[in-house]
Structure formats: structure tokens, C-alpha cells
Amino acid sequence: MTDQVREILKWYAGQNPGTLTNLARILNHGKLGGTGKLVILPVDQGFEHGPARSFAKNPDGYDPRYHYRLAIESGCNAYAAPLGALEAGAAEFAGEIPLILKVNNNELLSGSTDPCPAITASVDDALRLGCCAIGYTMYPGSPLFRAMYENLHQLAEEAKSAGLAVVVWSYPRGGKLEKEDETSLNVIAYAAHLACQLGAHIVKVKFPAAHISALDKETYKIYDEIINQHVKVANPIDRIRHVTTAAFNGRRIVIFSGGPAKGDDKVFEEIKAIRDGGGFGSIIGRNSFQRPWNKAIEFLGTVMDLYLGKNVERGGENA
Amino acid sequence: MTDQVREILKWYAGQNPGTLTNLARILNHGKLGGTGKLVILPVDQGFEHGPARSFAKNPDGYDPRYHYRLAIESGCNAYAAPLGALEAGAAEFAGEIPLILKVNNNELLSGSTDPCPAITASVDDALRLGCCAIGYTMYPGSPLFRAMYENLHQLAEEAKSAGLAVVVWSYPRGGKLEKEDETSLNVIAYAAHLACQLGAHIVKVKFPAAHISALDKETYKIYDEIINQHVKVANPIDRIRHVTTAAFNGRRIVIFSGGPAKGDDKVFEEIKAIRDGGGFGSIIGRNSFQRPWNKAIEFLGTVMDLYLGKNVERGGENA
Amino acid sequence: MTDQVREILKWYAGQNPGTLTNLARILNHGKLGGTGKLVILPVDQGFEHGPARSFAKNPDGYDPRYHYRLAIESGCNAYAAPLGALEAGAAEFAGEIPLILKVNNNELLSGSTDPCPAITASVDDALRLGCCAIGYTMYPGSPLFRAMYENLHQLAEEAKSAGLAVVVWSYPRGGKLEKEDETSLNVIAYAAHLACQLGAHIVKVKFPAAHISALDKETYKIYDEIINQHVKVANPIDRIRHVTTAAFNGRRIVIFSGGPAKGDDKVFEEIKAIRDGGGFGSIIGRNSFQRPWNKAIEFLGTVMDLYLGKNVERGGENA
């Protein structure tokens, strides 16, 4: 057990030993094992966006086992997926990588404007499949926030009681939120804080943009008057620091999503900001599994090297 | 145990031995037993469309025992029906054919535009009636998708825990979906994928049409740019291959529905495409039980022969 | 045990012995005991239409014990009523007549246009009161059909598990159904079929009118093209035969309601059609308890004589 992991586990003092054990399993696995940094491979895009939009670019990804292998071979800390995809490899790859069962999922076909995922798996499913954690998506700002928070609480309470960890995807969306609000620095910071308050062990938010939402005037004033003296909103490192600070002053594991596929240079810039701003890592889906195996391994390797502080020069496909 | 069935069961590794046993029972029963192909007789049209519209053409079908006999005599792998119809013959035909209890059903009278079936049977019902599986219909795209997915998950979790298999009818319908969207290739592929992600063991979708829905622009672009290079959308074999690929790269049993009664030649063409495109079989209701007993036996025999790869020349009534 | 009852019980093979016992109790009680025909006295009009509209014409009916006595003295097979009315005599008349507890009820005051009764009693209530069956009203066609079917399933599952029988009042109403649709032959046949599919042991529908609803064009076409060749829609005997055929080809007990009070000759004509069309009996409420005791006894006696095939000449009050 490294000092970094030991230190992180202290922040979760009072949680069941089972939960601490599962957090440690995730933190200690893979290429970043023991560093306190994480890279997680999530593959729920098939459910959320449809199979072709997710896997046609790299058709090997139609097979759920591909993603198990990719997560294992690239040295990710954990692999996260919905029930069906996990079931399709849980026996074959039992014990090879920490698993996170995504217990709720949205779909694209219904095109609901008040987002609220369906609960598609249970804590018992997670236990029978050998998972270390459950993963849950919530959309703060949605008119259906009550249902989402209450379901999260119930599932998280049951998961913690069973010694599992709880990973929360916190994506503000819906209601009065405009597209631009969704990645505003203040909204992302609030989203991270909400996940922490709801008892998440690991929080995933989007990379915050250099924008302050004016949705709530009091909040806007605070950013205008106070925050800008300490936090250079234009500086991505400062923005990451602000978000991790909002997550119990850096005492909760906050990781950031890569979002839609984009130029690798852009991704690597973001990773450096996450690393230097006190973030704990990345959750990278489409940006990895939508490119061929070798490119994906290389890409994820670069990301991990960045987190390891290596001076990376080999770059990605846009390099 | 044939190699084909042994291979298929491997895809479900990690499921309870009870569930594997029931899957094997279905795969090993009837004329196609052991081939890895399936033909299932479903009779829920009485519930869904009314008795006269379903049975007046062949009034013997008013008696639920007729369908038990038809499924048994024709050599189907399984017989699927709602609670009442199964109860009406479960004792008399106990042990003669694997049964699938349809646990939810829609009705025509209410003419609901946001489709969501009522839950009309339970896992306990399935167990007391000696069934091998539960059957569940969901309508991706409906505004009520959350309720349907959540109910499916709960019933499927309970069924799996009790050693039953789970068969999902996945029919996109409602919300923003136009009639044409419902059988579009991309929508059918998504529907098959969703059922897999929700943990179905056997997935039933409609035969995909040579049409791409433009409902989601990103998806449409993918089909336009990438899919068409590999998949000839105009070719039914390619379409079937695309759908089974979307179902965990062919590692989930996907079967196709016959839809409304039509010319037999048309049906046989579809069966050949299913067979040659990697599909696992058909679920044929109205096309069989709405014709007289002898014609139905002959028709189903032809369908099964096609799946057995026989050079069929005797044709059906339109031949 | 007569052959007729033994034959009927066979149709329910597979049900718990407790349920078969309670079905037999109902079939073997009263003047029609053992004939396979039934006349049931239902008194829920006080709840559904108010006490004055129900009992002012024959004020003895305000006392719930009156209906117990009427059902017993007239030789009915069973007495059906809501919780409060049954509780008011269950101890005094314990063991004197099979009881059916109406577990859901509507009311008139709220004037709801989307009909859905409230659940007002439980299976445990039925057991503690010594009932043979629960009775449940559903309104196919109502936008609230899901709730009604799901509640029915849950209550019926519990009732069957406890060895009770399940009686379903199936009254299409609400949604797109016009008044005329509610008693259309095709709609009544569908209603009877739905109750069977939902697992009812005894189905109660309204007497079908010589009218085909055009609500569903496909169904209308079927009736126009096929049914009319076999079923003379204008002939009430044919209509009854069509409805009982829709109820699992006559293998479920279907009884018919008398509806609002009308001339006795009209009622007796209907009874003869029910008898000669393969119906199993009548459920007669207002037509009996809203006339004085002696008249009611005489009237019900005539009805039962008709079912016994006697040449009835004494007639009723309109005779």
C-alpha cells in the first residue's frame, strides 16, 4: 500500500472496510496503481447513443469482450459498463480488472428533454458479477432531480452496506440549463459538490469551460467579485483546482470525462491541466475505443504517462 | 449436447446453471433441437389485438390448447403466451414443450399513443407453470421507456435468480418515432443492442427494412459514411448481419418476427436472409396459427427446413 | 360431484386444489348447484351509485343482511358485495352461501371520465370473512388500463396462491370508447378474452348488443368478412356463442349481467339466449333487489328455472 493510496483512504475514514477495500482495489490496479491517479474505461455509449454510432468506427468494439481486453491491456484502473455488457465477459475475465456496474442508463430514441436515466441494474447484480463499485449518472438541474437523487441515495446506501464503492457521473442538464451552462465552471463545481454531498466516493464531471453561467445571479456575483481574484477562470489548471476544491477541498476523488472524440493534443492539454490542478484522473471512452486497438493502447499509454508525470513527446494521432 | 449448443451456452458463461439449463432446454427441443437455430410459436395476439382479429380466420385457435398442440406437433422450440392462455393448458401439456410466459401485454382498446404494456404475470407464475423463460415486450423510444426498462430489469433479475431465461421483444415505438422509423435498420440494430444491454438472453426484433432513420443526425451520418462501405443496406442478409453484430457481435441469440401475415415466398426469403445473415431463428405467430392446421404444420416445417439448410422447393400457399 | 361440475373443473386443471374447491363450492351451491350454471347476486350499487338510487325503491335493501337473505333464500350460487356490506353479515350468515368479496369499487360523486376503481379490500380480507372468491372490476379501453390490469394480476396471484377463485367484471369504458362501443359484440368478446388472459376463473360481461364497433378497422373488417358468415350478429344466441367462444372456446365460465332494471320479458329473453348460446349464467343485481322480497324470489326463481331448462310460463311483473 503506497502512501498516496493510504492518504486517500483516510479521506473515507468511517466507511465500511469492504468499501475501503474496493476503493483500494481500484486505486491499486493497472499502470497507475498506487499513484493515487486513475484512468477508467467506460463503455455505455452503445446503450446511450446506439451501437453503430458507438462502434462502427472500430467494429471490434461490438464485442463486449473487446473492452474488457482494452481496459486490461492498456492498464486502466477499472472498466465500467451497463449490465448486459458486463455479464457478457464477467466470467471470462473474472478477477482481471476492477469492474464498475453502471446501474442506470439513458437512451437516445426517446429524446426526453427532462433527462432521467432508467435504473437498469442493482447492487445485487454488482455483487454477483464481482464488481468493486456501482456507477450512477445524475443530471442536476433536471426537473426530475428528486427521483435521481433519491434513487442514488438508496442504491448508494445499499452499495456501501455491501462493501462496494460508489461512482457518480454528475452532468448538469435539463430544466433551465442552456447547453453552455452545462460545462460552465460554476455549474461543474456545483455538480461535483452535489455528488460529494450525496455520498459519492468517486465523482466524474466534464472538463470545465472558461465560462460562468449567470443562471443564478448571486452565484454569478460571487464569481465576479471573489473567485476571479483567486481563480483565473481562463486558466484550465485553476479551473480544475476550483472544481476539486468544491469537492470537499480536494478530499474526494474527482475525475474528468474526455467528452466526444477530439484532437489528441487537445486531450493531452486537458490531462495536464487535470494533473496539475489536483484532479485525480480521467474517464475516457469514445476517445479510446473508437480508434484501432494499437492506437488506443498507445493513446491510453500516453494519457497514463502524463499522469505519471513523464515528459511525453510521442503524442497522439494529431501530433 | 451438440457443439452448436455448447458454443452458444458459452456466450452466457457466468449465468446461473439453472438459467443455462433452461436455455439448453429451449435450444435442444423440437425439430431444430441442437442446431443452435430456433422457431418459437408466440400467441399473444388475442390479448393485444382481440380474439376475433386473431382467431376468426382459423377458429380452432380460440382454444388455447390448439396452440400448445401446434407448437408441439410442428416441432417448435418453445411456445410463448400470456398468463391465461398458458394456465389453460399447462397441466395438460406439462413437460411436452418449453414454455415462455409473456409477463407483460398491451391492448388495443385503449389506443394509447405512448405505448407501455401492463405487467400481467410474475416470475412466480412462470415457476408454478413450469416455464423455461419469461418473455417481456419493451418499446424503446416511448416516453415511458424508464418504466419499461426498470420493470424489465426487476423481472429479469428475479427470473435469472430463479434459474429462468429471459426473452425480450424489443419494438421501437412511440414518442418521436414515425411508423417508418420503427423498422429502420439503425433503429432495429439499436433495439437489439438495448435488449442485450438490459440482460436479455434471447432478443426478438422485427425484420429490418432497407431504410435508415434520420431521427438522430449523428447516427445517420455514421451509416451514410461508414456502415454503407461494409453493409449493403439494400441486401437483407447484410442487414441481418448488422443487427446480430449490434447484439454483442453475434454472441446473443437474436430472432426475428414474421409480422403480419404475408405471402409465403416473402416469408421464406426473409428466413433465408436471417439464416445466412447470422440470425438464430424466427418467432412466427399469425403467419402460422391463422391458417388451417395442416397448412400451418407444412408452413412451419418449411421454415424449419430452411433453417436446417435443406433445399426447399415445396413452398407455401403462395408458391 | 356431478359430471357437469367435474367437466368444468377440468378446464381449470393446474390451479391449486384450494381454488378448485372454492370454484366447486360456488358451482355446487343453491338451486342450480351441480348443473354447471350459475346465478350470482351482486350488491355493490350502494357504493357505486349511492344508497338512495340503489335501495329507496325497496328500502329493506338498506340493511346488508337483506341481501344475504335474498341470495340464500332465492338459491343463488353466491353473493358478491364490497367489504363493508360483507362484514355486516359475514358472522351471522357464516357458511350459508359462498361469498365473493368485491375488492375494488368506483363511485359516482367524482364523476371521473377515465374510469379506474379504487382498491377497497384485500385477499386477506376475503380470507378472514370466509369468502370463496375475490371479485374485481376492470375497464378495458380506459387510459388507466395498466394500473387496473397490474392490480388485478397482483390480487389474482395472491388469491390463487391462497386457494381462492377470481371473478372479473370486464366492462370496456373510457378513452376512445363511445357509449355504443361498450356493448358492441366485438368489444364484449374482446373484454371476455382479456379477463381470461389475465387469469380470471369466472368472467362477467354485459349482454352483447347487435352492433359491431368500428373503433379498430382491422377488427371491423374481420367481422364484416368472416364472422358474419358463421355468426348471425342479429341473433342473440349467436352473439352469446361468439362471446363464450372468445373466452377460450367455452372453457372459461362466462356469465352476463342484467344491467339496469328493465321489463322481465326482455330479461327472460336474454337468459334464454345466454342458456342456449353456451353462457353459464347471470349476475343479477338491481333487477332483483330493487323489487319487493316476494317478487324478487319469484323473479330469481324464474331465471333459475330457465337455466334448468324448464318451460317457464309464470313470467315476471311485465308478463
Add this chain to the structure above:
Amino acid sequence: MTDQVREILKWYAGQNPGTLTNLARILNHGKLGGTGKLVILPVDQGFEHGPARSFAKNPDGYDPRYHYRLAIESGCNAYAAPLGALEAGAAEFAGEIPLILKVNNNELLSGSTDPCPAITASVDDALRLGCCAIGYTMYPGSPLFRAMYENLHQLAEEAKSAGLAVVVWSYPRGGKLEKEDETSLNVIAYAAHLACQLGAHIVKVKFPAAHISALDKETYKIYDEIINQHVKVANPIDRIRHVTTAAFNGRRIVIFSGGPAKGDDKVFEEIKAIRDGGGFGSIIGRNSFQRPWNKAIEFLGTVMDLYLGKNVERGGENA
């Protein structure tokens, strides 16, 4: 045990001995103990109308113990109040008077037009506080009638099973009901009947006005044609008789509410009509606790004397 109480308990034959015991406790307590007549003190106005509107006129009433004392000293049969108020004195006054826990309550602030009280206490609460009964308010006619009836059934079933009695406040309100309908003779009679059908042991309705609601034309016709021959609607004694008749022909305990404070002469007139029309008593809240202690004791004493048939001349404040 007096003959009157023994007779009343017979009407509830079949109920658990525990429930009969608690009914007897209420009937045998206080100044009217053993007479078969009841006066109950209810104090839920603080919850329903706010504390100042309820207690400012007689500020001693702000203390919940005041009402315990008033009910005890005046010789009421029972004291009814919401959870918090009962908790505030249940230990201090344990065993001194039968208690009725109001398990649901409305509030004024939300001004809901579709009335449906919140459930604010449980049967377990009633048991731990030593209550003899639960009290429940329902609003027949409200669009939310289903929820209210179903909740009542569930709570009543649990209460009866635990040996408690069930008191139902049945107040038609909401939906299509106009203010005038709420106290119409036919509507009040229907309300009393509904409570009986739902299994209430004691029913509380408002004093019926000399008005027939025409909401339901069939019902109106009945009153116009039949009832008026027997019941003089203008005569309050006849109206009370009609309401108690609607309550299982007088075999359920029906009591009447005093409504808002009014002249004592008017109240005493109503009491006499209740007494002479076969009513079982009164539930008097604001009219008692909103006047000073001595006046309240005197007023309630007069009311009880009237029920005892004494020739009362001392009158109330308006005398």
C-alpha cells in the same frame, strides 16, 4: 355492559375481539357511557386552519393538554387529535380517556382545490400512544378519491388486525361538487354509506341540509319521486333518519359534526334532531374549545343532557 352497548356491538359481529373491546371502551366512557350515544372532542383545527384561527379566541387551547383536560372533565366519550397533539399529553393522561389518533390531515396554506389529506400518522403510532381508534378523513367526490379510499383501506385493515376501531370523517368535497352539494341530503347520505362500505366502525358526517343535489340526475329523480313520500326533506329529524338508514339501516354508528361556531340554540336544535332521528351523537370541536373553560363545560354538559333525554332549559350563551 348495558343492553344498548351489547346491541351495538352485535352489529359489528365478526370483528376482532380487540376491536370490539375498543369500541366498547369508547361507548362506555364518560357521561354518556353505556347509553349508546357519543360525544367526541376533536381538535385538529390547529393543523387544518392554523393555530391562531383555532386558539386565539381561548388561548388556553394553545396547550394540547388543555383539550385532554376538557374532554376528560366534560365527560366526552373520546378525544381525537393529530399525532403531535396526542404525543404532547399521552403519557400524562394515559388511561384517562379513549384516544382517537387522526392519521391524516389537510392544511390551509397550500389551498389545494383537489382535496386529499396527507397521511401524518400510522397504526403503530396509535398503538404506542395507547389509542382505541384511528381517525381518517376522506373527501368523496375529489379527483383524488382513489388514493384516499385505498389508503383508508390499508390503514383500516391494519388497524382492525391490531384490534383498533376505525373512525371515518366522510366529507364530500372537490371535483364537480359545488359548495351547496357538500351538505345536500343525498350527498351526505352517500358519504355515510361510502364510509360504511369501506369498513368504518364509526362514521362522521356533516349535519345534512334541506337540499337535494342535482349532480346526478338519476339520484335526483329518486329523491323527487320516492324519497319525498317517506322522508320530509324539510324536517331535520327525517333527514337524520335518512342518513342513518343509508348507513346500513342504522346498524353503524353515525355521528354528526357541529361545523363552525354558531348560536347555541341552533346547535341544540340539531342535537335534538340527531337524537330523535336515530343519530348516535356529535363530534364537537370549535364550538366547545373556542369558548372559556366554564362555558365549554356547561355547553358540553347541555349537549350530553340532550342526548340523555333530559329536559334542558339552562341553554347556552345565546339562550
Add this chain to the structure above:
Amino acid sequence: MTDQVREILKWYAGQNPGTLTNLARILNHGKLGGTGKLVILPVDQGFEHGPARSFAKNPDGYDPRYHYRLAIESGCNAYAAPLGALEAGAAEFAGEIPLILKVNNNELLSGSTDPCPAITASVDDALRLGCCAIGYTMYPGSPLFRAMYENLHQLAEEAKSAGLAVVVWSYPRGGKLEKEDETSLNVIAYAAHLACQLGAHIVKVKFPAAHISALDKETYKIYDEIINQHVKVANPIDRIRHVTTAAFNGRRIVIFSGGPAKGDDKVFEEIKAIRDGGGFGSIIGRNSFQRPWNKAIEFLGTVMDLYLGKNVERGGENA
């Protein structure tokens, strides 16, 4: 055990010894321990208003442990916070201060106009974290009042059964209530009464303004006619007395919130009115943790000295 605390506990006679014990723990802790007065530190603003708006002014507050320390060092009676914040220090500070788990919370992003918090923690959470009480916010007047009252009842019943105390934040809001109504004297008095009726042990309301809401005309008349003779609405001490009187005549612990940060002189004036009007203390969040540590300690010290009756002259920052 002081006489003051012993006296207060008597008001809760009949509650479980466990609940009395936890009430005593809160009353006996900190600088005001044993006096019957309380100051509680609540920190749920991060959840409700976002982290920056809550903590940017004094960034030490981003760390949940800061608030534990502040509550402990300043000598508060208890510390109240949502699940995540409590979990973040419950092990480190175990046994150092009575904890109140806020079991429901609102959020700002959704901007719901019909306020109803999400339930975000359970009684089991409170027990595993070593809390003395649960805290619950309700919004009387909201169209969702039923859900809030029913959830409160269920959680409170479970908490009391487990020996915990129940603290209710009662904030009228939503529905027909205008901003000005929310702090009107009559509305605040009603809010306090409702919390008592729902079984709260400790009630928190806002400091009442010198305004009478005319929302309910009957109530307005009462205040105009009667209350103003006894209560000088313009006098804050009289207003506090009126509110505590509405809370079971002063026999329930009512504390008042500080509201948004304001001049210290204003706060101290309010504290004196609370103290002299029979209030039991304050719950002070933003006014304390949004100023630097030393200032906060000094400020809270002054507040407590005021409750101790000391002649305070050192004042706050505005002094």
C-alpha cells in the same frame, strides 16, 4: 442534569428513553449546555446554493472538517449537515459534538417553483454515523405538501423508534404564498404549529416579520381583532412569544434561523428578542461560517453570551 433540561424533557414524556437521551445530549452540550438554550451550526448551503456561493467568502469552509471544528470550538450544541459532509468527518470527530443528519435537501440548479426537497439520507445513515437526530426541511404551502408531510412522518416514526430526535425546518414557500407571506407572523406561527403536530422535537422557523399575511381572510380577521390586543405585532419579542405559543404553548423547542448574512447589530437584536420572547435559540449558518475563523468564534461567542443573559458590549463586525 439541570432543572431547565429536566423540565424540557418532561414536555416530551412518553417518547422513547433513547430519544430523550439524544435530546438531552443536544441540550447538555457546548457553552449553553444545561441552560435550555441552543445554538446549532447548520451547513447545508453547499448543497442548496452551491459551493462557491457558500464557501468562497471564507474558503476554509470548502473542507467539511472546518465546520465540525467550528461547531466544536465555538461551543455549539450540535452540528447539522447533509450526508456527504457528515460522512467526511464523522470518524475523525466521533463523539465530539452531537450531530444532526439533514435527510432531505433542495438544490438551486433545477429552480423548481413547487419546492420539495429530495430525500438524500436515511435513519440508518444517521445511526451508523452516530447522530443524535435527523433534520428534515418541509415547505408548508407547496402543492407538494402531501409528499413532504408523509415522508417526514415516515422518517420521524423510524427515527423515534430508533431513539433519535427529530428536528424540522418548517419554511412556508410555494403555491399561493408570495415572498412576503413566507415570513409573515401568522404564517410563521402556523409553520411552527405544523411541525409540532407532525411530531417534531425541535422546530426551526425563520424570524417572524411584523407583517400579517392576508392569504386566508378568516385568519387575518383573527389577527386584526384578537391577536393585536395581546400581541404587539410591531414588537419582535411579542412576535417570538406568539410563535412559541403556537408551538404547543411553549412546550416544544423552537429555534430561529439567522437567514442571509446581515449586520451583526441586527442579528444581536433578533437574538435578544428570541431570548426574551421565550425562544430556545438559534441556528446560525452563513452568518458564522462565511466569516474568518476568529471572527466566527467571536460572533458565536457573543450570540451565546446573549443567550446566557450576559451584558454584551463587544459586539460584532458592524459594532
